[in-house]
Amino acid sequence: MSSLNPNLASKKKLIDKALDEYLPVVFPEELYRAARHLIKAGGKRLRPTVLLLGAQTVQPDIAVDAILPAAVAVELVHNFTLIHDDIMDADATRRSIETVHTKWGTSEGILAGDALYAKAFEVLSYTKTQPDAAMKCLRLLSKACLHICEGQWLDITFEHNKNVSEADYLDMVQKKTAVLYAAGLAMGGILGGASDNEVNALWEFGIALGISFQIRDDVLDLITPSEVLGKDRASDLIEGKMTLIMIHGLRHRVIIEPSRLADENGINNAVEALQRSGSINYAMEKARELLEVGKSRLSIFANSEAKKELMKLADFAVSREY
Numbered sequence: 001m002s003s004l005n006p007n008l009a010s011k012k013k014l015i016d017k018a019l020d021e022y023l024p025v026v027f028p029e030e031l032y033r034a035a036r037h038l039i040k041a042g043g044k045r046l047r048p049t050v051l052l053l054g055a056q057t058v059q060p061d062i063a064v065d066a067i068l069p070a071a072v073a074v075e076l077v078h079n080f081t082l083i084h085d086d087i088m089d090a091d092a093t094r095r096s097i098e099t100v101h102t103k104w105g106t107s108e109g110i111l112a113g114d115a116l117y118a119k120a121f122e123v124l125s126y127t128k129t130q131p132d133a134a135m136k137c138l139r140l141l142s143k144a145c146l147h148i149c150e151g152q153w154l155d156i157t158f159e160h161n162k163n164v165s166e167a168d169y170l171d172m173v174q175k176k177t178a179v180l181y182a183a184g185l186a187m188g189g190i191l192g193g194a195s196d197n198e199v200n201a202l203w204e205f206g207i208a209l210g211i212s213f214q215i216r217d218d219v220l221d222l223i224t225p226s227e228v229l230g231k232d233r234a235s236d237l238i239e240g241k242m243t244l245i246m247i248h249g250l251r252h253r254v255i256i257e258p259s260r261l262a263d264e265n266g267i268n269n270a271v272e273a274l275q276r277s278g279s280i281n282y283a284m285e286k287a288r289e290l291l292e293v294g295k296s297r298l299s300i301f302a303n304s305e306a307k308k309e310l311m312k313l314a315d316f317a318v319s320r321e322y
Helices: 006-022 029-040 046-058 064-089 100-104 106-124 131-158 166-191 196-223 235-239 244-251 264-276 279-300 305-319
Strands: none
Touching (some): 006 305, 029 064, 029 106, 046 064, 046 166, 046 196, 100 106, 131 166, 196 244, 196 264, 196 305, 244 264, 244 279, 264 279
């Protein structure tokens, strides 16, 4: 499964329409064009989709229109993180187009990201739910944003640090990537009227989903051509990121010199070394293992179409090709 199935594609279409409605181009126009730049370039909309699926897993007949603003808020936060992440990593392309700071400038990129962050919480307030549920969602999304900052900080400090452990990496990825999946699922559960145990189960599934998704991203960064990936291949290697692949590789005496990554041949040699050491396979096995544990947390829910879609989405996370 390398593309979204029809059910998930229909949710993406719904979210895309809502994004246009909640994030119009107003004065100053260039700020909002910059803020919408990556959103308009595409994206799978997985994080807002899991919010909708989480709510439907708890309450299959929930009115999607009432909770759609919460899903949009999660996607706006995600795109805010992408803009700032590209600035910190000095990446020139994403989704096969110029990054925001490359097209408009670094200061302008920061402001575009900040605008999305602020807009996310405004849009969240339009969710039609009980005040207690609204407050819980606000608290969850706020905490998720804080964890993302913590994770990004750790990611930066881990660069070129050969002493980063597997546990360090998993903690960093949980904060940087997985918490937004977990927050979306838990928010969906809250909006659907879930019990505390059900919300926790959705959160834990989201953590497993997000970590597995990131590990697969790390693998795709190495093995996928730039034109398919939509950004420069092997950027993690070039930037000295300590991924699970690299941590395993170092344990098996794979030494990759940054100076040898200047061309495609050097990158291919580095990837081949990581394949020979079993590091890429090890990372994927870890992703599958974590995901199976996460999927088991959904056993407390009755079978439903939404639960089935969450299971399929979990499989997609580790099998996707881009």
